[in-house]
Amino acid sequence: MPEYRGMNLLVPEHDSEYREYFALAAQGRLAVRRCADCGLLRYPPGAACPWCQSLAWTWQDVAGRGTIVSYELVCHAVQPGFRDWTPYAVVLVELDEQRGQPTPEEALRVVANLVTPDLRPETEENVAINKRVRVIFQPLSDDFALPQFTLSGEPPAGMPWRLPE
Ligand SMILES: [Zn+2]
Secondary structure: OOEEOOEEOOOOOOOHHHHHHHHHHHOOOEEEEEEOOOOOEEOOOOOOOOOOOOOOEEEEEEOOEEEEEEEEEEOOOOOHHHHHHOOEEEEEEEEHHHOOOOEOOEOOEEEEEEEOOOOOEOOHHHOOEOOEEEEEEEEEEOOEEEEEEEEOOOOOOOOOEOOOO
16 A cells, blocks of 8 residues: 555545556656547546546546645644644645646646655745646655645746745
């Protein structure tokens, strides 16, 4: 069973949605589901399309580049394994493949930790809405990796905004 920061990450055998998602990540692939009927991409990889309710889907690789559209700073870690990370950022990343679709409020968005390229928490003052990020994979076992995001260094997608001090 893969372990992450002292926690066992148990994904049951019958959980085809997340087992395969993390297994593809172990191959260096960020994959989301594409609805076979309306064609929209979705995350998390649920069984039904949230827009047309179709149960038909395929995996679709995405480039793993996107923009921070919201974030949260975790100051008090619920999980003991994160205590020495606080304060750390959890970011909501809108992926480029489906920016603003099907609506500006409901696009292809992934929640992740914002980390440095060596997988340490990004410093608080570097976190901002509109900053650009790219996926990086943290291998935890042969068939399990965690997709994380790191700042890409590209120009921001708009004026960077962060919570005033
Ligand atoms: Zn659909």
